[in-house]
Amino acid sequence: MLILTRKAGETIWINDEIEITITEVKGDQVKIGINAPKTMDILRGELRQEIGESNRDALADLTGIKNFLNQEKK
Template identity: 55%
Template sequence: MLILSRKKDESILIGSDIEVTVIAVQGDQVKLGIKAPKKVDVYRKELFEEIQNENVEASEITLNLSELLKNTKYRS
């Protein structure tokens, strides 16, 4: 992990097209501004993890449903 010190209105660059700027520091809270191309998704970590967990759950339901349908005999 790279650890950097930045003050208000100072930035870091990630690659050549993502800029993270310190907007404000209030107590133990830091507000960041992020400039990134529209093709780059930017999420808070906890939200990203929630999305990943929901995707795993949805895929498990789909797999279970597929197995159920395979094992079901259709009657005419």
């Protein structure tokens, strides 16, 4: 993990496509702006985790249904 210190108004670039700008620092919160191609998905960490958990649950349900259907065929 790369750790950087930035002040409001300063930027970070990732490759030539993604620019992250620190827009405000207030107490323990930092506001950032992200310029990236519209084709790139940008998700908050907690939302990405929630989606992953939901996908795992859906896969487990699908596996259970598939197992049930296979037992019905026998």
